[in-house]
Amino acid sequence: MITDDSCPRVKEAPAYSLGELSPAGKADYERHLAECAACARAAASFQRVIARLREDPDAECSPTLADRIAQRIEAGDTRPARRRSAWAIPARVAALLLAALGLGLFLARDERREDVPDLTAARRDAQAWLCEAQGPNGGWSAGEGAIREKYGIGVSALALLALMQDPVDSRREPGATVIRRGVEYLVRAQNEKGLFGAVFSGATYNQGLAALALLEACALESNAAWRASAGKAVAYLVSIQDRTGGWDYLRAAPGSANTSASVWPLLALLRAEEQGFPDLRPAIERGMAWMKSTVNEEGHMGYRRANQSPYGTGTMTAAGVTCLTRRGHPEDARLIETMFEAVRKSAPASMPAMDFYRAFFTSEALASAPDATAGFLRAALREQLAALQYRSGPNAGSWEPADRWGRTGGPVYATALATLCMARE
Numbered sequence: 001m002i003t004d005d006s007c008p009r010v011k012e013a014p015a016y017s018l019g020e021l022s023p024a025g026k027a028d029y030e031r032h033l034a035e036c037a038a039c040a041r042a043a044a045s046f047q048r049v050i051a052r053l054r055e056d057p058d059a060e061c062s063p064t065l066a067d068r069i070a071q072r073i074e075a076g077d078t079r080p081a082r083r084r085s086a087w088a089i090p091a092r093v094a095a096l097l098l099a100a101l102g103l104g105l106f107l108a109r110d111e112r113r114e115d116v117p118d119l120t121a122a123r124r125d126a127q128a129w130l131c132e133a134q135g136p137n138g139g140w141s142a143g144e145g146a147i148r149e150k151y152g153i154g155v156s157a158l159a160l161l162a163l164m165q166d167p168v169d170s171r172r173e174p175g176a177t178v179i180r181r182g183v184e185y186l187v188r189a190q191n192e193k194g195l196f197g198a199v200f201s202g203a204t205y206n207q208g209l210a211a212l213a214l215l216e217a218c219a220l221e222s223n224a225a226w227r228a229s230a231g232k233a234v235a236y237l238v239s240i241q242d243r244t245g246g247w248d249y250l251r252a253a254p255g256s257a258n259t260s261a262s263v264w265p266l267l268a269l270l271r272a273e274e275q276g277f278p279d280l281r282p283a284i285e286r287g288m289a290w291m292k293s294t295v296n297e298e299g300h301m302g303y304r305r306a307n308q309s310p311y312g313t314g315t316m317t318a319a320g321v322t323c324l325t326r327r328g329h330p331e332d333a334r335l336i337e338t339m340f341e342a343v344r345k346s347a348p349a350s351m352p353a354m355d356f357y358r359a360f361f362t363s364e365a366l367a368s369a370p371d372a373t374a375g376f377l378r379a380a381l382r383e384q385l386a387a388l389q390y391r392s393g394p395n396a397g398s399w400e401p402a403d404r405w406g407r408t409g410g411p412v413y414a415t416a417l418a419t420l421c422m423a424r425e
Contacts, residue, residue, distance in 0.1 A: 007036055007038045007039055009029070009032055009036070009039055010038055010039055010042045012029055012039070013039060013042035013043045013046050014046055016029050016043055017043055017046035040375075040376055041376060043376075044376030044377055044380070118386070119382055119383070119386055119422050122385075122386040122389050122422055123165075123419055123422035123423075125389070125391075125396065125397035126162070126389065126397050126398065126399075126415050126418060126419040126422070127162065127163055127169075127175065127397075127419060128397055129395075129396065129397030129398045129415060130159050130162060130163060130178075130412065130415060130416065130419070131163070131174055131175060131178045133159070133398075133411075133412055133415075134159070134178055134181065134182065137185055138181035138182050138184055138185030139152055139153075139156040139182065139185040139186075139189075140152065140155050140156045140159045140182075140412045141155070141410060141412065142154070142155040142408065142409055142410050142412070142413065143401070143406070143407045143408045143409055143410040143413070144407055144410070147407070147408050148410075149198065150197070150198055150200055150202060151202065151205070151206065151408055151409065152197065153186070153189055153196045153197035153206040153209070153210050154202075154205050154206040154209045154210070154409075155409055155410065155412045155413050155416070156182060156185060156186065156210075156213075156412075157186065157206070157209035157210045157212065157213035158209060158213075158409075158412070158413060158416035158417065158420075159182065159412055159415075159416045160179060160182045160183065160186075160213040160216070160217065161209075161212065161213050161216060161416065161420060162415070162416040162417075162419035162420050163175055163178060163179050163182075164179060164213075164216045164217065164220060165419070165420065165423045166423075167219075167220060170220050171220070179217065179220075180221075182213075183213070183214065183217045183226060186210050186213065186214060186229070187214075187225065187226065187229045189210075190210075190229055190232065190233065193232075193236060194232035194233050194234075194235055194236030194239075195207060195236050196210040196233065197210075199250065199251075200250065201249040201250055201251065201252070202249065202250070203250040204240065204247050204248065204249060204250050204261045204264075204265065205261065205264060207233065207236060207237060207240075207264075207265070208237065208247075208261075208263070208264025208265040208267070208268050209264050210233060211230065211233035211234055211237060211264075211265075211268040211272070212264060212267055212268040212271060214226060214229055214230040214233055215230050215234075215268060215271045215272055215275060216271070218230055218275060219275065230272070230277075231277060233268075234268060234269065234272045234277055234280070237265045237268060237269060237283075238269070238280070238283045241265070241283055241286065241287065242254065242255065242256065242257045243255060244256070244257045244290050245257070245286035245287050245288075245289050245290030245291075246258065246259070246261070246262040246287060246290040246291065247261045247262040247265045247287075248261050248262075249261060256304065257290060257304065258303050258304050259291060259294055259301055259302065259303055259304075259316045259319065259320060260303065260315075260316060260319075262287060262290070262291060263316075263319040263320070263322075263323060263361075265287070266284070266287045266288070266291070266323045267322075267323060267326065269283055269284050269287070270284060270323070270326050270327060284327070288323070288324070288327060288329075288332075291320055291323065291324075292324075292332075292335060293305070293306070294306050294316075294320075295317075295320065295335065295338075295339065298338070298342055299317065299335075299338035299339040299340075299341055299342035299343075300313035300317050300339075300342050301313060301316040301317045301319075301320040301321075301339070302316070303316065311404075313342070313346070314343075314346045314358055314362070315355070315357055315358040315361055315362075317339055317342050317343055317346070317365075318343050318358070318361035318362045318364065318365040319361040319364075319365075320339065321336060321339040321340060321343060321365045321368075322361055322364045322365050322368070324336050324339070325365075325368040340365070340369045340374075343362065343365045343366065343369070344366075344369065344374060344377065354384075354385065354388055354399070354402060354403060354414075354418075355403045355404070356399070356401075356403050356405070356406075356413070356414050356417040356418060357403065357405055357417065359381060359385060359417065359418070359421055360417040360420055360421055362378075362381060363378055363381055363382065363420075363421040366378035366381075381421070382421055382422060385399075385418050385421055385422070386422070388400070388418075389418070395411070397415070398411050398414070398415045399411065399414040399415050399418045400414065401413055401414035402414075
């Protein structure tokens with residue numbers, strides 16, 4: 001394997017990253033990327049820059065732009081530039097400019113890291129914090145005010161999923177006891193119909209997450225009561241599936257569904273089918289068909305329909321392709337490839353204000369991507385997450401819930417999703 005930056009094919013990285021190679025050339029270069037670390041790093045670096053630049057609209061370039069970029073690279077200045085129209089340039093122009101300035105110089109700057117986080121230590125510290133954050137009743141607290149009571153189920157399920165990443169670690173103390181107490185909390189919170197927690201619009205999220213957590217617990221330990229609870233949870237998810245095939249907020253008008261509310265129920269049904277729960281295929285097929293109907297020609301998944309994306313397409317596209325790859329149906333291969341390309345192109349080069357929900361699904365999607373550079377994009381995302389973790393003080397091991405859902409989920413939400421991104425390969 002080539003391990004330095006002397007590979008003569010490094011110069012092909014810009015064209016590959018911009019999708020300008022022929023189909024045969026792309027296939028040949030991807031085979032090369034699987035064996036050449038230097039070219040894979042180069043391609044991943046270009047893709048991060050291109051993704052960042054595509055966040056801005058095309059604009060007229062300043063006459064002095066090339067000189068200013070060259071000066072900043074040579075000076076090792078990695079601070080993000082202020083967003084001004086003079087800096088907003090087409091991604092293709094930027095990539096060619098970087099190539100002209102010297103790929104080796106760019107890569108040297110991109111690879112320069114004074115403090116590369118230890119992902120294993122980050123995961124271990126986060127799991128220790130989650131164990132300490134468990135409440136006396138076995139659950140975990142959500143965000144602020146009345147939300148704390150409503151979303152405690154969903155947040156507790158996320159904490160359990162983060163603690164159950166590895167079957168071996170999950171059976172060790174003190175984590176094993178924390179997991180059992182958390183699962184028992186969910187079982188006690190379930191009513192006779194199978195619903196967990198309070199009846200309110202956002203209960204669909206609670207239900208999907210809690211069902212998934214229970215199913216993962218059943219995979220770790222043979223427990224008849226847990227399996228019975230999981231069966232009731234799954235049956236309730238099927239009962240609230242909309243006639244369109246998707247899921248929506250609880251008690252929403254019939255005929256409406258949204259991809260955000262549909263992801264967790266679908267993931268739970270897929271996991272339940274893997275564990276032998278019967279008669280779930282029709283619900284899964286209807287759910288998948290509806291989700292696919294929301295994908296546009298470029299592979300971006302909408303919210304309620306194709307090309308309708310009030311919160312952007314990045315998170316939902318990554319979530320949708322995660323569902324499709326876990327289903328693993330051959331007929332979806334071409335759609336999955338198109339969606340992977342959309343995820344790869346839109347994967348954030350950086351998230352100064354971390355969006356934990358998007359980070360989780362982007363990480364999940366990239367973990368399954370056939371693209372040879374996806375692993376490097378995922379590694380960059382995980383390293384950035386680890387760098388944002390509290391390393392000392394009373395919050396050591398956790399993350400600040402600074403994204404749009406932070407007030408709802410609180411630090412347990414942020415820490416659980418970040419920990420799930422740190423899952424072992």
